Amino acid sequence: MEGPSQKRGRLRLPITDELIEARQLYKQRCNRLQRGRGNIVAGPPTPPAACPPALLINRPCEGSAAETPRQRGHIDKKKREFAAANAKLDIGDHDQVCAYCGALVWEEEFTGRHVGPGPRAYSICCSKGKVLLPLLRPTPPELAQLFTGTRRREVKFHSNSRMYNNIFALSSFGGNIDESINNGSGPYVFRLNDHVYHSIGYLLPPDGRTPKYAQFYMYDGQEAVEHRLQFPHTGNTLDPDIVDLLLQMLNRDNVLIGIFKQVRERYHISEQILVRLRLLERRTSDGHFVNLPSGNDYEFAGLAVVQNLTNPRDILVEYKTTGLERITEIHPYFMSLQYPLLFPHGEDGYRLGIKHRQVPSSDQDNQKTVSMREFQAFRLQFRIGKGHTLLLDGRLLLQYIVAAWCCIEHSRLKWVEMHQSIICFDLYKNIVDSVSHGDTLAAEVGKRVVLPSSFTGGFRYMQQNF
Known part of the structure; x- marks a missing residue:
């Protein structure tokens, strides 16, 4: 094992399993001393024999017997001074x-x-000019009035904006949403556990079932409004006039809904052909100035289409089958299919291959492309002269931000999983440790993925910084 680093500053030791175990034992010892400090003579806790001295440098146990009454009195005094000052954090104007x-x-x-x-x-x-993306289009006047109005009708729309978005969404939202945090009287909080996934079903519902999501757009007129008002868990919270107003706006402005309208027209014209809709993942533009779908970004197909010839990232919507198709988070339609009220024109979202500013398209270096975090950071800023639909509604914006961050974390974890050799995975024990612990069955061992210390929030990140 290599010796400790001799660089100036804090002494650093190589992270090993023995070091981690000794550190955990030392923390447990500190906790026991804290719980029973009333009966323990003042003095620093005795470290375990296996704990290296480097772990004990400048690491006193908070609240342990090593803290003297004088130190506690000084801390309490500083807390009282801070509370009496009632200081306000002022970072200036947003100008x-x-x-x-x-x-x-x-x-x-x-x-x-x-x-x-x-x-x-x-x-x-x-990123100081490296990211160049097309701006969002202006908000339609009907939607702007609902988002910014102060009358009772607009206020009720604000409180149920997520429900209105669900009845117009073309894909379903998957994730473990925790609503228990909103039981109090504080501001609305959107909490999500696990990962986010969007799924899309088939064009027509099975016989005897009510339509959902994209299937709503296979109906027209008053029938489409009535089906949306019967959406599960809506109750009597939806206003039929607002539903009709939003439906007319989306039929007029949203490019994606226009594609599904073409499917509906073909379905009525030739009912004998089982129509398929394929939303393509690839784009011919560079992604710097154009973000609306074109006629080359989707296609209709009949029975002659072979499933194996399609791009696995494409969205293939069947005529009438069972099951759902999961949409990859790097598809340009991933967000616009789920949030039609935030993207009323159907603008493209993040996709692979968007180059940084002034990088030629022939350059194949992946380090010079826009990452998902850079894309979302650019999109969530306020700019004069661009559409602000994404930033107008509070609750729906919270859901979008949480979902976008979950997608960013998922892409980072996926990169770590696919590049274990780069982060020196062979230096960590895996199968040998499992066999020594008695796990001799391969089905019980599984595949171990090591998170490096550069992954924010990971175990090694916390050990290195705290």
């Missing part, structure tokens, strides 16, 4: 403009250096 993307930011969000006069470039919005 700074990024020199590259025009986003409104706070001055305290600036990082790095700036030389010369003129506006500064910020990294929180466009």
